[in-house]
Amino acid sequence: MFVKVTKSGSRRYVQLVESYRGEDGRVKKRTVATLGRLDQIGSELESVISGLLRLTGRSMPDHVAPTFESARALGDVWALTELWEELGFGQLRKAFRRTRHSIDIEALVRVMVLNRLCDPDSKLGVLRWLETVSLPGIVAEAIEHQHLLRAMDALIVHQDAVDQVVSALLRPLLDQELAVVFYDMTTIRAEGLSQQDGDVRKFGMAKEGVIARQFMLGVVQTADGIPLYHEVFDGNTAEVTTLKPTIEKVIQRFPIRRVIAVADRGLLSTDNLAELQAISLPSGQPLEFILAVPGRRYSDFVELLTPFQQADCLNATQEVTGELEWEGLRLIIAHNPETAAEQGAQRDRLIAELERKAAEWTGKLDAQDAGKRSRGRKLSDGGARARFYHEVCEAHLARIVRVNLKSELFSYDIDAQALAHARLMDGKLLLVTNTADLKPDEVIERYKSLADIERGFRVLKSEIEIGPVYHRLPDRIRAHAMICFMALVLYRVMRQRLAASESSLSPERALSLLRRIQHHRVTLNNTQPISGISSISQEQTSILSALQVKKPTASKQLPLL
Incomplete structure (x- = not known):
């Protein structure tokens, strides 16, 4: 009726x-x-x-009594969920079909990955975060802490199937004609003092220059910024031992016709060069590489660079590139006069300041020897020597400013030859490569793109907050790294699409603005609750359009947990 x-x-x-x-x-x-x-x-x-x-x-009723539930963020998790499904991460459901768990592993992994991008926290923190968001298709109240841990365990148990799914969804994003692969490693801090069988947490030299308990994370990335592969290594693993097996795994996983491995200075060694030249692609072609010469080895190239410096660089006003032969390989040289001038001026300022301090302390020591008194504590030759040596080391000039540590009296000298060598190397970048068809400026451009993978590591450590890691079991640490790797893939795709639409927003800023799109529920006099979505601004609409994601709707439902 x-x-x-x-x-x-x-x-x-x-x-x-x-x-x-x-x-x-x-x-x-x-x-x-x-x-x-x-x-x-x-x-x-x-x-x-x-x-x-x-x-x-x-x-x-005497009056209408509406009851409002707390608003929940929707826009950011909506956009990420749509990207998750569009890219093919939803295919992980097939990888977990044979799991012994009755819970939806794919949904739980999705929850943890999205949390890394929206509000990274511990696994217990994920449960608190779920109370503040309206995640499509997820019943937050049904998720417990143990479910998240079981999902992490399933990631490792079914790692081969997971790797196949991730590799398949990444292949359409690759340049099949020429794939330039960038490889680098970083250290991830790990907490805890316990010891486990097969523990990857080892004490080693962290990137911050201190000894810490950590594990190593290697990441392979395309020239377009898409992460291809990652691997967890023991915290005391040397970088030079990881490149060859990692590249071989990438070659097996992705049908790439040509691979140029671009790696940072820490990977250049005579042994490593021999191993790299022995790697062949499935097509039979040798692996090509571009490696930077570490600054500590620049002195090995003084004789080669002296003619280049005299012929091309003295009167140059723009960047000069050149090529020499070194041990049967191409040595590519880039010289930037402006950078050289800046580096030289900065070094001269530091040396002048060190000489000023040395003169001040020497004068005080001479005055004390002459019997003159001054305010403050009395200065000794040993104290002046220690303070000056510390200043020299802080300025990274120990090879040029030589402090006599054995003399009873405070003394130092400037190594003229070392200073001349340093000036010769100012503004230069040295690259070793076995590529045959790339011009010197093309080789340099390829290497400079390596800075992008460094940005990827910064994203992992800042926005995604991969560390410090509090898991103690090796497989849980590997699962945590895998979750963060998936989050990095989503982040990079977001960045690509925002850049393609000429948006100036970063992915984190875009998610912050989308987070203001909220889901609301109101109940009037104990009747059926009414749900709704807050209004969407023009800025939020443009972000969704740039990400190629449609506007959120209240009727959208994914498989429930």
Whole structure:
């Protein structure tokens, strides 16, 4: 039974109508009563409602009492969920079909990956975060801490199947004609003092220059900034031992016709060069590489660079590139006069300041020897020598400013040859490569793109917050790294799409603005709750458009947990 408004000429009437099924089985409607003309019933409406309520044994409420639930963030998790499905991460459901767990592993992994991008926290923190978001298709109340840990365990148990899914979704993003692969490693701090079988947490030299308990994370990335592969190594693993097996795994996993491995200075050694030249692609072609010469080895190239410096660089006003032969390989040289001038001026300022301090302390020592008194503590030759040596080391000039540590008296000298060598190397970048068809400026451009993978590590350590890691089991640490790797893939795809749309927003800023799109629920006098989504601004619309994601709707549902 329902209320219906009908027209008769220019007048409108309010009728009470009921539906019934006729003898032929069809649904029909008939008028039970006419309540009056719509333009006249307004003053009597409350009495009509009161009469109907009395007949049903109910009473009219004194006022409408809405109950509002806390608003939940929707926009950011909506956009990430859409990207997750579009890229093919949803295929992980197939990888976990044979798991012994009754929980939805793919949904739990998705929750942890999205948390890394929205509000990275511990696994217990993930549960708190779920209380503040409206994640499509996820019943937050059904998730427990143990479920997240079981999902991490399943990631490792089914790692081969997971790797196949991730590799398959990454292949369409690759340049099949020429894939330039960038490889680098970083250290991830690990907490805890316990020891486990096969523990990857080892004490080693961290990137910050201190000894810490850590594990090593190697990442392979395309020239377009898409992460291809990652691997966890023991915390005391030398970088030079990881490149060859890592590149071989990437070659096996991705059908790339040509691979140019671009790696940082820490990977250049004579042994490593021999191993790299022995690697062949499935096509039979040798692995090509571009490696930077470490600054500590620049002195090995002084004789080679002296003619280049005299011929091309003295009067140059723009960047100069050149090529020499070194141990059967190409040595590519880039000289930037502006950078050289800046580096030289900065070194001269540091040396001048060190000489000023040395002169001040020497004068004070001479005055003390002459019997003159001064304010403050008395200075000794040993104290001046220690302070000066510390200053020299802080300025990274120990090879040029030589402090005599064995002399009883405070003394130092400037190594003229070392200073000349340093000036010769100012503004230069030295690269070793076995590529045959790339011009020197193309080789340099390829290497400079390596800075992008460094940005990827900064994203892992800042926005995604991969460390410090509090897991103690090796497989849990590997699962945590895998979750962060998936988050990095989503982050990079977001960055690509924002850049392609000429947006100046970073992925984290875009997610912050989308987070303001919220999901609301209100209940009126204990009736059925009403759900709704807050209004979407023009800026938020443009972000969704740049990410190629449609606007959120309340009806969208994914498989429930």
